Amino acid sequence: MLSIQDGPVTVFESDLYRTTSTVVVTDSHVVVADPCWLPREVEEIRAYVERVRRDRQVVLLFTHSDYDHIIGWGAFPGAAVVASGSFARSSVAARERSLDQIRDFDDQYYLKRNYKIAYPDVDYPMDGDGTALPLGGARLVCYQAPGHNADGMMTVVEPYGVLILGDYLSDAEFPFIDHDSAAYEETLFQFDAIAHRHDLKLFVPGHGSPSADLAHMKARRDADLRYIRELRRLVAAEDEAGLARLIDDAPFPRNQRKYHEENANRIRRELADAAR
Ligand SMILES: [Zn+2]
Numbered sequence: 001m002l003s004i005q006d007g008p009v010t011v012f013e014s015d016l017y018r019t020t021s022t023v024v025v026t027d028s029h030v031v032v033a034d035p036c037w038l039p040r041e042v043e044e045i046r047a048y049v050e051r052v053r054r055d056r057q058v059v060l061l062f063t064h065s066d067y068d069h070i071i072g073w074g075a076f077p078g079a080a081v082v083a084s085g086s087f088a089r090s091s092v093a094a095r096e097r098s099l100d101q102i103r104d105f106d107d108q109y110y111l112k113r114n115y116k117i118a119y120p121d122v123d124y125p126m127d128g129d130g131t132a133l134p135l136g137g138a139r140l141v142c143y144q145a146p147g148h149n150a151d152g153m154m155t156v157v158e159p160y161g162v163l164i165l166g167d168y169l170s171d172a173e174f175p176f177i178d179h180d181s182a183a184y185e186e187t188l189f190q191f192d193a194i195a196h197r198h199d200l201k202l203f204v205p206g207h208g209s210p211s212a213d214l215a216h217m218k219a220r221r222d223a224d225l226r227y228i229r230e231l232r233r234l235v236a237a238e239d240e241a242g243l244a245r246l247i248d249d250a251p252f253p254r255n256q257r258k259y260h261e262e263n264a265n266r267i268r269r270e271l272a273d274a275a276r
Pocket residue numbers: 066068069167206207
């Protein structure tokens with residue numbers, strides 16, 4: 001698995017879907033975001049955390065409840081868990097769905113794990129925007145980020161200026177709108193507010209390349225907003241050729257076309273609901 005390190009911050013990149021896991025070593029804590037997702041990769045992250053932690057407390061941060069992001073939870077027994085309030089309040093049925101996706105995935109590839117698959121118990125449910133969780137001299141500042149799914153959260157790790165985005169602002173995928181397109185746009189605007197409020201030095205999307213460059217991230221935000229607006233326009237106009245062309249530049253089109261089609265179906269439902 002790839003990893004890049006800058007002082008206390010290490011970003012691991014899974015071989016699967018370029019999914020990122022971020023580790024920040026503070027004076028008193030080790031913050032681990034979304035450790036994932038092949039067994040050897042989770043083990044590599046776990047071993048790294050064990051190596052650097054000394055007497056620090058381990059804090060797991062989950063950006064959202066999609067199964068690929070929570071798959072590593074069981075490898076960190078004893079860690080405190082931080083996630084959004086809506087993540088913490090998710091229904092039993094929703095939890096079972098995520099766990100079933102993990103079991104399906106592991107069976108599909110004959111994967112064995114040396115830890116139990118379970119849904120994360122949240123010790124620190126974070127509601128509202130700008131809500132802070134102090135961790136010794138550091139702190140996590142959390143912002144709700146619905147749109148991709150309903151329980152997403154963006155988190156700034158201060159004083160390091162690391163923004164852990166969850167599944168937004170990726171250079172590996174266009175917006176996957178599994179929840180609500182208007183909420184997705186709001187979250188993209190929220191990104192500006194966060195960038196304005198904090199001195200950010202590193203941006204880590206859930207999939208794809210981290211960046212230290214705010215202008216670069218704003219370009220990704222513009223591209224994502226453009227995609228959603230065009231998607232809405234083309235769906236309303238029933239322009240199938242235009243819809244197909246909209247993902248001409250998608251990095252992994254053979255896989256991503258189906259997400260684009262699901263996005264279009266969601267927009268159709270949203271437009272139908274709005275017309276009712
Ligand atoms: Zn994801």
